[in-house]
Amino acid sequence: MKKYTVCICDDEQPIRDKLKKYILRYSFAYDVEIDLIELDAAEKLYDLMNPYDILFLDIRFGNRSIGIDIAEELRKRGNTSIIILTTALKSMSIDGYRAEPFRFIVKPFTEEEIIAVLIACAHKL
Template identity: 30%
Template sequence: MTKIAICDDSEFVRAETEKMLVKFSVQRDFDFKVKQFESGESFLEECNDFDLLFLDYQFENKGENGIEIARKIREYNIDITIIFLSGYERVVFESFEVDAFRFLVKPLEEEKLFATMLDYINKIKEDSTIAVKCYGLKQFIKEDNIIYIEGDGKNCIIHLANKKEPIECSETLAKVETLVSKKKFCRTHKSFLINMNYVDSYSHAEVSLQNNEKVLISRQKYKTFNNRIEEFILKNRRI
């Protein structure tokens, strides 16, 4: 499920945008949850909780403009996709400074919003994003945001970067292992699958990750892990 925020000082614009998204979701079987915000400052308090943001450029007497808000968002969440909404076409070039995905002119046109959402879905696929089931809904997660995955019986827990709360997934660790890249992820234990990008150090017994957590290495998997991580570091040197 994609978590969407609509941040605009106009209640009418927020309502119309959400109405179009609902129509799009019905036509395209797109699972999403939406929350509305009337100012950029109010959104900043929750910016790590969303995947996609529709952001107004000009907030009339309600705080900083959208570009300044976007700059602050990027300090905490570099992965959120930002789509600007504005009646001022001249500010489109400013939106590039904060890595905006699209710029939509008000009043919003359904056809252009739908086209933008289709491009967003294609972007998710291209960005090595996996789709997992969470309580019957699809949750899209970027592989690069996953630090490690922990098995929990018939379910698993996905631990994320950017200080996001872990995601409880209603799929087995073995199933999720088939979805992620074999070039990045390695099983260290029957209960743990790690993203090798986040390995800080390791011993025969455990792996220390960059978020200061540790996961177990089983005796049976140590040799394979040792070979995999050495090969990974040589090809993707990070230090």
């Protein structure tokens, strides 16, 4: 059985809950064991001791667009995880490429979109 650690970093609880639900459905459907880490602030990623394979990272936290900057800093620090940036603003996705994300997910997202990106992540891992 494959095993991955997935980190969800978003300041909105309903978004984190929806992602968790879809990730767990993927886990059962594809017989993959997934450990979940849930964070409500992007800055907490700097203190995270346990490595993760996949990171779902929101671009905006409150009224600050810091997700891209934090993802870029994680890369500078040697983080090689798969990063999926999530945003409600399609225009932010162009800026996000400097953090070398694997994919962008535009909110509101569907279960099919999350499953598809997780399948792609599994192939990359």
